[in-house]
Amino acid sequence: MELLLPVTLDEVAAVWLSAEIHSNRFGATVDSMLQRDGLPAALLTNPDLTDERANAARLGLLREYRGFDQADTSLETYIGGLPVRDLDWWRVRITAADVARLHYINWGYWVEVTGGTRLPATFASAKPAEPEEIEVVYFPLRDAFVAGAEVPEIILVDSGPDTRIVILEGHVRATAMAMASADLKERTALLGRSHVVAEQWFY
Structure with a gap:
């Protein structure tokens, strides 16, 4: 495995969510959260990593349903507890x-x-x-x-x-x-x- 370039946590969140919006298991959850918050699908399908508000919104979504970057170790939020930063x-x-x-x-x-x-x-x-x-x-x-x-x-x-x-x-x-x-x-x-x-x- 060859290391190519460092990436930011914002890009990790964008890649994660852009995959899961199309997931059979998680897509409906992600879509409902976007609708609830009045956020466009393009936030995930065409992410702009230079937009800090968009970056914060993506991290917020991932934190809410995956426990991303918080001390939640339940199964459905298995990323929780991992100090991703x-x-x-x-x-x-x-x-x-x-x-x-x-x-x-x-x-x-x-x-x-x-x-x-x-x-x-x-x-x-x-x-x-x-x-x-x-x-x-x-x-x-x-x-x-x-x-x-x-x-x-x-x-x-x-x-x-x-x-x-x-x-x-x-x-x-x-x-x-x-x-x-x-x-x-x-x-x-x-x-x-x-x-x-x-x-x-x-x-």
Whole structure:
């Protein structure tokens, strides 16, 4: 994994929300919050990182429903408790070899479907429990990665060079990348790095 350029916390929030507004699981929540606050969808789909008010609004949204940057350690806000401002954030280049090293968060579902390895490659090679979901959700994403199509960046964390790399956001996309295997085109991702990551329950 190659470090390319440092990124700001504002950009991390923008990338996170631009992915989740299209998520089957979180999209409706994000959309309802935008409507409630009278905020345009473009705040997330076309973020202007030079607009401080927009940056603050995105951080506020992410803090509210993900516990981002606050001491909330409930499951649905698993980012809570991680001192995100203490991490060094980077845009990184990842290859198929890097994807093979990624780990899901240490949560029951991902532990179970990977036989305890928490490796997307293990899930990708296993017989799927829900073949229709694999066909509808994962395979189109896999094909997009193979084609080199534009797909939102995944967000990763580690506790330093050559340590475990854990997926913070983008578990489905990371799985599709693993399914692409050696046919995966090089991608970029965001990485948060700090020794404090190793203290987190999901790491």
